[in-house]
Amino acid sequence: MADIVASLKQVLGAGAVLDREAVAERVTSYWDQSPSRAKALVRPANTQEVSVVLALCHAHGQSVVTQGGKTTCVQGTQSCADDIILSTERMNAIEEIDPIAGTAIIQAGAILETVQQAVQDKGLFLPLDLGARGSCTLGGNLATNAGGVNVLRYGMARSMVLGLEAVLADGTIISSMNTMLKNNAGYDLKQLFIGTEGTLGVITRMVVRLMPLSTTKNTALVALANFTAVPRLLNHFRSQTGTTLSAFEVMWGDYVRAVTVPGAHRAPMDTGHEFYVLLECHGNDARRDSERFLEVIETAFENGLIVDAVLPKSESEHQALWAIRDDFDVILRPKPVYLYDISLPITKMQTYVAQVQEHLKANLPNAVLHVLGHIGDGNLHFFVQAHAQDENARALADRAIYEPLRMVGGSISAEHGIGFEKKAWLDQSRSAAEIALMKTLKKTLDPHNILNPGLVFDLGG
């Protein structure tokens, strides 16, 4: 058989294929700045070219790692020297925004923030939003079923998709570009590709559902004296603001103190409190919304739920508050730092976090723990800053986080997926029968195991 890289150059044109040396000039991912590794990187321009690439790789038994914005938090785009990387970077067009139907047709490589802006320019709103918005792609968002800051009100990425186009491992194009809200004609095939981390096909295009653009945005950073007040404040806001509550982001006091050190973010209030919540309501009543928001904050004070509050007076102050939540660069230094993403019932969070702290103290006494999360949907993130000299730190931190989670029936992945990073723990959150069915699907749709091999689970056995 002809050399696969030569064949790919022949069908795509040399400009669309980067050799090993050019691949090494790119970084591995957002989190890992080491040189990327692969036999070659292909940059198909459309679905047809993805189909040609995969048909060739299928025939050669050639492994393919799909890459969008490479912001994966679970090493989902990790490649090795023998892989071909398929980058969606040239498939980035916003093909159509239909304000009447409230839909948009987007190519997989489009950057989330670019799509958000284009949609907003037409007076509409794409509710998907996350800290990586400037780099992550819609294709990657669907492949991981991304969550983010608006899940509380709008659901995860899956809930925003009406139709989808994907290419199977053998090059077959599955075009399910449905634009209707209701369509129960047979299996909903798009679900095969949403949240399956590129293991069952390469997503090339999608139809997303848009919402009317809210005309009001009310935001506050509030401080709480203890964790008991957190779910009470959530219920208070839910009952008083109805469906307008869009974000309810909790930060433990240690996290806020760590990201407001000199040289990082400016502290907008006293940083000595136990808990902080960044909350935001989106509405459409310019006259009443901010008045109502203030009333709800005031009653939260009166009921002893919050002890301090800051409301932004300008867009730059609004962005500065969100930066405290979204920009945690200062925590990522010095290395090693491990990021965790788990979910569990909110009623069990306090006990669970205390157990994690105990386990870390006993097994990794030098480690520092920072906690935050999209708590309204049961999602917590942990940053564990280990000590460079700590032996076996990653494995010890994994155990400290995941083992107590078993007791409370939580999930080892709320929104980031499994990737390579969490696959050893998959059986804690999924039964043997569920994993067996996942493997059956994988073997059926990708019989040569070429798409992101080894991701989520290992085949065989």
Ligand SMILES: Cc1cc2nc3c(=O)[nH]c(=O)nc-3n(C[C@H](O)[C@H](O)[C@H](O)COP(=O)(O)OP(=O)(O)OC[C@H]3O[C@@H](n4cnc5c(N)ncnc54)[C@H](O)[C@@H]3O)c2cc1C
């Ligand atoms: C600062 C920061 C904040 C973040 N915040 C959040 C958050 O709030 N919520 C959240 O859910 N995640 C978050 N993430 C994680 C990450 O941004 C998401 O997982 C995102 O959806 C990945 O998109 P991407 O384009 O970067 O995909 P990549 O990282 O390139 O890929 C992710 C996975 O999807 C596969 N894939 C990519 N494109 C395709 C495609 N077209 N077809 C098939 N498979 C594909 C890849 O093979 C890989 O397995 C954050 C990351 C960072 C760096």
